Amino acid sequence: MSSADLRDLYQQVIMDHNKKPRNFREMLDANHLAHGNNPLCGDALVVFVKMDGDVIEDVSFQGSGCAISMASASLMTESIKGKTLAEAEAIYQQVHKQMTSEDADPALLGKLEVLGGVREFPARVKCATLSWHTMHTAMENDHDISVTTE
Amino acid sequence: MAAFDIEAIRKDFPILDQLIYDKPLAYLDNAASSQKPVQVIEAIDHYYRKDNANVHRGVHRLSQRATDAYEASRTKVRDFINAKSDKEIVFVRGATEAINLVAQSFVRPQTKAGDEILISHMEHHANIVPWQMLCEQTGAKLRVIPMTEQGELDLTGIDDLLTEQTKILAIGQVSNALGTINPVKMLTEKAHAKNIPVLIDGAQAVPHLSVDVQDLDCDFYVFSGHKMFAPTGIGALYGKQALLEEMPPWQGGGDMILSVSFEHTQYNELPYKFEAGTPHIAGAIGLGAAIDYMQSIGVEKLAKHEHDLLDYATDKLSNMAGVRLIGTAQHKASVLSFLIEGVHPHDVGTIFDQQGVAIRTGHHCAQPVMQFFGIPATARASFAFYNTMDEVDALAAAVVKVQELFA
Ligand SMILES: Cc1ncc(COP(=O)(O)O)c(C=O)c1O
Numbered sequence: 001m002s003s004a005d006l007r008d009l010y011q012q013v014i015m016d017h018n019k020k021p022r023n024f025r026e027m028l029d030a031n032h033l034a035h036g037n038n039p040l041c042g043d044a045l046v047v048f049v050k051m052d053g054d055v056i057e058d059v060s061f062q063g064s065g066c067a068i069s070m071a072s073a074s075l076m077t078e079s080i081k082g083k084t085l086a087e088a089e090a091i092y093q094q095v096h097k098q099m100t101s102e103d104a105d106p107a108l109l110g111k112l113e114v115l116g117g118v119r120e121f122p123a124r125v126k127c128a129t130l131s132w133h134t135m136h137t138a139m140e141n142d143h144d145i146s147v148t149t150e
Numbered sequence: 151m152a153a154f155d156i157e158a159i160r161k162d163f164p165i166l167d168q169l170i171y172d173k174p175l176a177y178l179d180n181a182a183s184s185q186k187p188v189q190v191i192e193a194i195d196h197y198y199r200k201d202n203a204n205v206h207r208g209v210h211r212l213s214q215r216a217t218d219a220y221e222a223s224r225t226k227v228r229d230f231i232n233a234k235s236d237k238e239i240v241f242v243r244g245a246t247e248a249i250n251l252v253a254q255s256f257v258r259p260q261t262k263a264g265d266e267i268l269i270s271h272m273e274h275h276a277n278i279v280p281w282q283m284l285c286e287q288t289g290a291k292l293r294v295i296p297m298t299e300q301g302e303l304d305l306t307g308i309d310d311l312l313t314e315q316t317k318i319l320a321i322g323q324v325s326n327a328l329g330t331i332n333p334v335k336m337l338t339e340k341a342h343a344k345n346i347p348v349l350i351d352g353a354q355a356v357p358h359l360s361v362d363v364q365d366l367d368c369d370f371y372v373f374s375g376h377k378m379f380a381p382t383g384i385g386a387l388y389g390k391q392a393l394l395e396e397m398p399p400w401q402g403g404g405d406m407i408l409s410v411s412f413e414h415t416q417y418n419e420l421p422y423k424f425e426a427g428t429p430h431i432a433g434a435i436g437l438g439a440a441i442d443y444m445q446s447i448g449v450e451k452l453a454k455h456e457h458d459l460l461d462y463a464t465d466k467l468s469n470m471a472g473v474r475l476i477g478t479a480q481h482k483a484s485v486l487s488f489l490i491e492g493v494h495p496h497d498v499g500t501i502f503d504q505q506g507v508a509i510r511t512g513h514h515c516a517q518p519v520m521q522f523f524g525i526p527a528t529a530r531a532s533f534a535f536y537n538t539m540d541e542v543d544a545l546a547a548a549v550v551k552v553q554e555l556f557a
Contacts, residue, residue, distance in 0.1 A: 006504050010497075010555055041496045041512055042526030064526060066494035067556075124500060 009117040009124070010067065013075075018067040023060040023077035036063075036134030036147045038126055043069045047134045054084050059135070066127050072115055073131030079112055085139065095132055099125050154451050159536050162187040162443070166536060173506030176541035181326050181354060181485055181532035182510050183376045186440070190380060193439035194432045205431055206405060206422070220431050223438030224421070227386050230441045231352075231371060232362040237391055237420035241434050244385035245353040246276040248372035249320070251387060251424065252349055253280040255400045256370070257318050263289030266315040268346075270332070271297040271522060272325040275515040277351045281320060290317065297522055301328040301477035308340060316346045323355035327516035327530070328477030329460075329485030331359070335366050342367065347393070353377055357534065358456055358483040360449040363388050375433060379534075380440035384433030387424070394420050401426040452535035456484055459533045463542045470549055476528050487514075487528040490549060493556045495527040501555060502529070505548040507541075 027048035037044050045063025049056060059077045064070075076095075080088040091108060098104030098116045106113060118128045130147075137147045160166055163185045168175050177185060197219060203212035205220045227239045242248045257267070267281045271294050278292075285292050293311055296304040312319065319341045323334045338348045349370040352361060357378040363371045370393075374385040389397075399406055399417055403426035408416040417423045444452060463486050467473050472491040490498055499511035510530045513520045520526060531545055 006501060006555065009500070015556070041494075042520070043496075044526075066496035068497070121500060124496075127496065 005120055009121055011114045011117060013111060013114045014067060014071040014117070017071035017074040021061075021070050021074040023074065023081070024062060025060045026062055027058060027060045030058075030060075032138040032141065034134045034138035034141065034147060036130045036137075038065070038069070038130055041066065041127070043127060043130055045069070045073055045131060045134060047073070047131060047138045049135070049138050051085075051139075054086075056080055056083055056085070056088055061131060061134075065130070066124075068118060068124055068127040069130050072128045075112055075115065076131045076135055079110070080135070088135075088139070092132055092136055096129065099128060154447070154455055156455070156536070156538060159447070160538075162189065163536050164188060164191075170506040170508070171504050174544075176507045176537070176544045178531040178533065178537065178541065178545060179508045179510045180357070180534040180537075181377070181514075181530065183382065184357060184379050184534050185536070186379055186381070186436070187443050189443045190436045190439045194381065194436045197432050197435050202432075204428055216431055219435050219438070220429070223434040223441075226438040226441045230361070230445070231356070231386075231388055232364055233388050234364065235391055238388055238394065240387040240389065240394070240421040240424040241429050242372075242385050242387050242424075243383055243430070244374035244376070245274075245351060245372045246280075246374075248370075248385060248387035249277055249349065249351065250280045251400045252318075252320075252370050252372070252389070253284045255397045255424075256347075256389075256393065258284055258288060259398065261288040261290050261317045264315060265290040265317050266293050266313060267291070268293050268295065268311055268316050268319045270295040270303055270321050272301065272303070272328060272330060272332075272516065272519050273320075273322055274326050274351065274353065275517070276353070277320055277322060278518070291315075294518075295321075297519075300479050301325070301330050301519075302479045303330075303332055305333075305337075308337070312341055312344050312346055314344075316341075316344070318347050318349055320349040320351065322351040322353070323361075324352075324358065324483050324485075325477070325516070325519070326354045326485065326532075327514040327519045327528070328479065328487060329482040329532075330477060330479040331355075331481040331483050334368070338366055338368050354483070354485075358453055360453070369393055375437040375440065378437075378440055379443060380437040381430075381433045384430045384437050386437075391420065394424070397424075399423050399426065403427045405429075447535070453483075455535050456533050456537075459537055459539065459542060460484060460486065462539055463531065463533070463545060466542060466546045467549065470546065472553060473549060476523055476525070484534070485530060485532045487530045489525065489528060490552055490556075493552055495529045497556075498529040498552055501552045502545075502548045505544065505551055507544050507548045509545075 030048035032049040043065030048060045050058040061073045094104045094108045118124045201215040203216045205217040347369040350368045352373040356373045371388040376382040406426040474489045476487040495511040
């Protein structure tokens with residue numbers, strides 16, 4: 001592998017979201033929340049969700065971690081905000097799929113395709129999935145719960 | 151003795167000669183685990199091809215040869231750290247197991263609620279968690295020698311930390327996260343003045359310094375083979391004979407007994423009392439071969455070369471904009487922990503790997519050290535005697551690469 005592939009991992013979109021994470025804030029009126037940790041590298045984040053019936057009215061996160069985990073969290077919030085639970089679930093499944101295999105649906109992924117760069121970097125897949133797992137857990141529970149990926 | 155011939159030495163380590171992503175491998179993760187010379191690999195190979203059998207129990211020829219080789223390694227370890235007797239050398243899985251053994255077999259029986267265990271802020275989790283478990287079991291309290299911004303022990307309050315209640319001082323000789331060499335001899339003297347026994351965690355010291363347990367006068371000394379060019383799964387516990395004699399066995403089983411009946415079991419003599427079950431015979435033989443190898447070059451010479459590497463690397467990185475060194479103690483060995491401004495260490499590790507530079511990123515099993523500096527992790531380069539100045543240059547070039555990518 002040449003270092004051109006580093007550019008696949010650290011694409012412009014990733015660098016941009018790492019530098020300026022979207023929806024990076026605490027949400028005081030969240031009705032779903034979960035903590036995510038990757039003890040191996042110390043990535044730690046909180047995902048806040050505000051559901052209005054079946055619709056994700058607002059989603060945000062806070063935390064610290066590597067560029068991949070920060071950008072992934074930022075992209076995650078951007079992509080599911082305003083979606084229904086079922087739509088968010090479908091996106092979650094596709095994101096998961098593209099990190100481990102090639103055959104994800106590009107139409108559903110859109111911009112999230114940049115996260116596929118981790119496929120060639122197995123040690124980094126956990127960085128990219130942390131916020132998604134955390135979001136998923138937050139949706140399933142209406143109380144604070146911790147997710148650990150390692 | 152011949153001059154230090156780095157080319158010849160590198161030929162002894164076949165793994166070093168490979169490309170990673172088309173770039174020459176620069177293996178700078180020696181504090182996590184070191185590479186093995188052919189002399190070690192061949193000793194293990196020879197054992198399995200010619201001598202393999204169980205030890206201490208067969209009258210047949212192979213068992214005799216296996217036993218002889220296993221015990222010869224014990225003598226090499228004794229000589230390597232200058233213990234008085236082979237009886238003082240117990241083979242274990244590694245530093246972690248040795249510390250647990252001392253905690254449970256030596257300290258626990260004499261510890262009660264209100265007693266204290268003294269460690270330092272820069273210990274590896276292996277020298278923290280076994281003591282926390284002991285504290286939970288006994289109601290003892292864990293106390294911690296603090297640290298300075300440079301990553302040196304802050305000894306201003308040491309006389310108050312060593313108390314009547316202190317059951318043991320357990321301290322690392324060299325910090326794996328910071329590289330600091332601690333003044334363990336002086337600390338041992340201070341502890342002994344108050345009749346407090348001392349365990350030294352030498353996991354990061356034995357690959358880099360010559361160690362003399364009689365000169366240090368410590369009561370226990372522990373290390374792992376895999377960080378000093380020997381296999382994983384083997385290490386040694388040194389304990390003063392008088393203390394080991396008094397200690398109950400840690401694990402029960404075969405090999406650690408003289409006689410067993412359902413009414414009474416008589417334990418074996420030292421060191422076998424602490425070696426229940428079939429040991430890692432090949433590992434012990436490999437450890438002996440690693441010691442032979444280090445001594446054939448000369449531990450002082452290895453140390454000198456490593457010191458030159460560390461000096462060169464420290465100088466180089468400390469002069470780079472946006473690089474912050476973590477751990478700037480006056481006396482250091484092998485380890486260079488650093489941060490690149492604005493880039494998480496995990497990203498640093500991935501980009502370095504793409505340049506063929508293998509380093510460790512993370513908390514290095516020393517989370518209290520990270521908490522002290524208020525950081526989640528560091529990038530850590532750690533050197534062995536087979537590393538070269540060129541590899542340090544590759545390290546510095548990788549830093550530039552990271553900075554370019556994240557510019
Ligand atoms: C200072 C120190 N102590 C103890 C250990 C534990 O060694 P092992 O995992 O071989 O038992 C390590 C390993 O990283 C270490 O660096």
